[in-house]
Amino acid sequence: DTGVSQDPRHKITKRGQNVTFRCDPISEHNRLYWYRQTLGQGPEFLTYFQNEAQLEKSRLLSDRFSAERPKGSFSTLEIQRTEQGDSAMYLCASSLQGNNSPLHFGNGTRLTVT
Amino acid sequence: GENVEQHPSTLSVQEGDSAVIKCTYSDSASNYFPWYKQELGKRPQLIIDIRSNVGEKKDQRIAVTLNKTAKHFSLHITETQPEDSAVYFCAATPSGNTPLVFGKGTRLSVIA
Numbered sequence: 001d002t003g004v005s006q007d008p009r010h011k012i013t014k015r016g017q018n019v020t021f022r023c024d025p026i027s028e029h030n031r032l033y034w035y036r037q038t039l040g041q042g043p044e045f046l047t048y049f050q051n052e053a054q055l056e057k058s059r060l061l062s063d064r065f066s067a068e069r070p071k072g073s074f075s076t077l078e079i080q081r082t083e084q085g086d087s088a089m090y091l092c093a094s095s096l097q098g099n100n101s102p103l104h105f106g107n108g109t110r111l112t113v114t
Numbered sequence: 115g116e117n118v119e120q121h122p123s124t125l126s127v128q129e130g131d132s133a134v135i136k137c138t139y140s141d142s143a144s145n146y147f148p149w150y151k152q153e154l155g156k157r158p159q160l161i162i163d164i165r166s167n168v169g170e171k172k173d174q175r176i177a178v179t180l181n182k183t184a185k186h187f188s189l190h191i192t193e194t195q196p197e198d199s200a201v202y203f204c205a206a207t208p209s210g211n212t213p214l215v216f217g218k219g220t221r222l223s224v225i226a
Binding site for chain 2: 043
């Protein structure tokens with residue numbers, strides 16, 4: 001499977017703990033996006049990278065959230081001091097650079113904060 | 115920033131009937147409008163998209179129409195089948211450098 005892969009698929013953590021998720025995009029895609037999806041809602045944009053540069057961050061992304069893409073390939077999303085409101089599906093997507101290239105999503109990481 | 119509204123939130127149709135889902139957007143600079151299908155527990159998958167220089171696009175049983183003046187676009191599914199049952203999301207983006215903004219989704223149920 002050469003699609004977008006995310007790890008882990010599921011994560012259960014206690015409030016206050018830190019968690020880190022990984023995303024491996026499609027290899028030739030230089031853009032990588034993180035979205036969050038809660039039940040009954042559409043994906044909400046968090047942040048995106050072009051190669052290793054983080055180009056935009058949503059106001060949804062509090063200072064407890066940090067994302068990296070150090071070598072312009074895989075990316076990590078870390079949430080520090082998790083809160084119950086962080087429980088959601090975290091989706092990664094990648095695309096080619098260029099106007100309106102389609103986003104290809106991974107299967108997501110489902111986070112449950114207890 | 116862009117705001118995308120999607121209606122209805124749920125839609126039930128008999129197998130073989132047509133389904134229509136409508137979206138409106140707020141930013142007149144938006145020029146790209148994809149539709150994604152998300153089956154339960156699976157990733158959103160692109161099913162069709164349209165750019166602002168085109169009024170209509172069709173791919174087999176699905177079609178999308180765009181009205182730039184009114185700032186709305188619609189997904190049409192004809193001859194619906196049970197496997198069309200899923201949540202459908204519309205999205206819009208003002209430019210290639212601006213991330214997609216999604217609607218809240220429409221849960222389509224096709225009743226056999």
